[in-house]
Amino acid sequence: xxxxxxxxxxxxxxxxxxxxxxxxxxERSLRTGDPLPSETDLARQFGVNRSTVxxxxxxxxxxxxxxxxxxxxxxxxxxxxxxxxxxGVSRALALHDVTFLELWEAMMAIxxxxxxxxxxxxxxxxxxxxxxxxxxxxxxxxxxxAAVSAVVDFFTAVAAASGNQVLALSQAPLNxxxxxTLTRLIDRVPQARKRIGEAQGRITSAIKLRRxxxxxxxxxxxxxxxxxxxELGFS
Amino acid sequence: xxxxxxxxxxxxxxxxxxxxxxxxxxERSLRTGDPLPSETDLARQFGVNRSTVxxxxxxxxxxxxxxxxxxxxxxxxxxxxxxxxxxGVSRALALHDVTFLELWEAMMAIxxxxxxxxxxxxxxxxxxxxxxxxxxxxxxxxxxxAAVSAVVDFFTAVAAASGNQVLALSQAPLNxxxxxTLTRLIDRVPQARKRIGEAQGRITSAIKLRRxxxxxxxxxxxxxxxxxxxELGFS
DNA sequence: GTGGCACAATTGTCGGACAGTCCGATTATC
DNA sequence: GATAATCGGACTGTCCGACAATTGTGCCAC
Numbered sequence: 001x002x003x004x005x006x007x008x009x010x011x012x013x014x015x016x017x018x019x020x021x022x023x024x025x026x027e028r029s030l031r032t033g034d035p036l037p038s039e040t041d042l043a044r045q046f047g048v049n050r051s052t053v054x055x056x057x058x059x060x061x062x063x064x065x066x067x068x069x070x071x072x073x074x075x076x077x078x079x080x081x082x083x084x085x086x087x088g089v090s091r092a093l094a095l096h097d098v099t100f101l102e103l104w105e106a107m108m109a110i111x112x113x114x115x116x117x118x119x120x121x122x123x124x125x126x127x128x129x130x131x132x133x134x135x136x137x138x139x140x141x142x143x144x145x146a147a148v149s150a151v152v153d154f155f156t157a158v159a160a161a162s163g164n165q166v167l168a169l170s171q172a173p174l175n176x177x178x179x180x181t182l183t184r185l186i187d188r189v190p191q192a193r194k195r196i197g198e199a200q201g202r203i204t205s206a207i208k209l210r211r212x213x214x215x216x217x218x219x220x221x222x223x224x225x226x227x228x229x230x231e232l233g234f235s
Numbered sequence: 236x237x238x239x240x241x242x243x244x245x246x247x248x249x250x251x252x253x254x255x256x257x258x259x260x261x262e263r264s265l266r267t268g269d270p271l272p273s274e275t276d277l278a279r280q281f282g283v284n285r286s287t288v289x290x291x292x293x294x295x296x297x298x299x300x301x302x303x304x305x306x307x308x309x310x311x312x313x314x315x316x317x318x319x320x321x322x323g324v325s326r327a328l329a330l331h332d333v334t335f336l337e338l339w340e341a342m343m344a345i346x347x348x349x350x351x352x353x354x355x356x357x358x359x360x361x362x363x364x365x366x367x368x369x370x371x372x373x374x375x376x377x378x379x380x381a382a383v384s385a386v387v388d389f390f391t392a393v394a395a396a397s398g399n400q401v402l403a404l405s406q407a408p409l410n411x412x413x414x415x416t417l418t419r420l421i422d423r424v425p426q427a428r429k430r431i432g433e434a435q436g437r438i439t440s441a442i443k444l445r446r447x448x449x450x451x452x453x454x455x456x457x458x459x460x461x462x463x464x465x466e467l468g469f470s
Numbered sequence: 471g472t473g474g475c476a477c478a479a480t481t482g483t484c485g486g487a488c489a490g491t492c493c494g495a496t497t498a499t500c
Numbered sequence: 501g502a503t504a505a506t507c508g509g510a511c512t513g514t515c516c517g518a519c520a521a522t523t524g525t526g527c528c529a530c
Binding site: 048049051 | 513
């Protein structure tokens, strides 16, 4: 029952150009930091109009493959940073109406693992980040928005300390999804603040002491608490 | 030590327009499937040139927020699918030179969880997908590329069966990263094929029998095996 | 070397233009 | 009456040319 012919998708020039440049970046013949030729020059090289080149460039720019420093005119090759990419992922998930349960299950899979590896690989700098996020959470007991942002920073710091870029990048979108729910949760469940603070403290010290199993266990409990809080606050 | 003023980044018109349209999509005042006004019309509404509108559209298109069916001319609002988004993530990771260990640790966190939930939520359709990927792997013992693609499909099918879009979307980029390593692994380690086939069988039947703990355990063993194979083949 | 300045280069945006293709309506055919 | 051929309008992909604003650069004076 399979068709005899496949539908041939045409590739507009701007997409072809984007693909070619992307290829060059991925195979590193264009290296991070290299300046891109000017639009006029690219148009000449590809034999197309500058407008067409511009459309191609916009694609690569949104993917984080091209960018420019503040106040810089020429584009340079850049490596897509987690924030470039994770916002897209979390927006995609939001548009798919993910439930809190789905988010929670994913956090339950990723965060404890991150905590475990963080206990093994953390540096002093990582510890400082963890301490700073924890302090910021405790300090902002009143300001909900600041507290939520501190929680996000704490998770981010744990993921960074894990020394695993894949885990870090997998975890980043979860934070963005967590924020709105967490905001309402903290406001509705009075004991949430205290429990989060305690958990952060335990996790931080486990990571500091390089007790990886302990770090994992405390993180698991921490995440489980989110679900309990959610059920308490949104039932 | 924080600066008094933040650097104000200028917002070119094409970026502003992209943001406005994105906003409309995220807040669902433009709903999935809605056709976008024509470029000429958008240019008129925003009071800019059509070229400017086109650049904005390119951004949204690459993010998977806009798209068009084959052979369709007008753009429509679309929801970004996993494949739209995960390729960007895995390319980002590739450019950051992730190690096999990092990838493996992330798989170790995500895949067993996916298997566990799959055993609970799988439908008959999911089982068919799993069986099909497994069969395709066993059938293509000779063709390495086909075998690798079947392994990827198997993982994808497990993630889909988990009924968790967050896990599925977190897992998708890992597949793309796994493929190249797995290709060389299968070629270098003779017993890999057999072990993968067996593991897939055990996982599939655990999911079929709704034995969630068993599914998780077998998946863990399966992933562990990848590391053993890697150490065997690349030492 | 350092600072400053004029000039060239580059980006962002504009207006207009045209071929190719898709869509909807109208007309012709069985 | 239903289906097929026809036609005009609408829309996209691409091109050309242009200009203001801003950045990069070479040169000159100190």
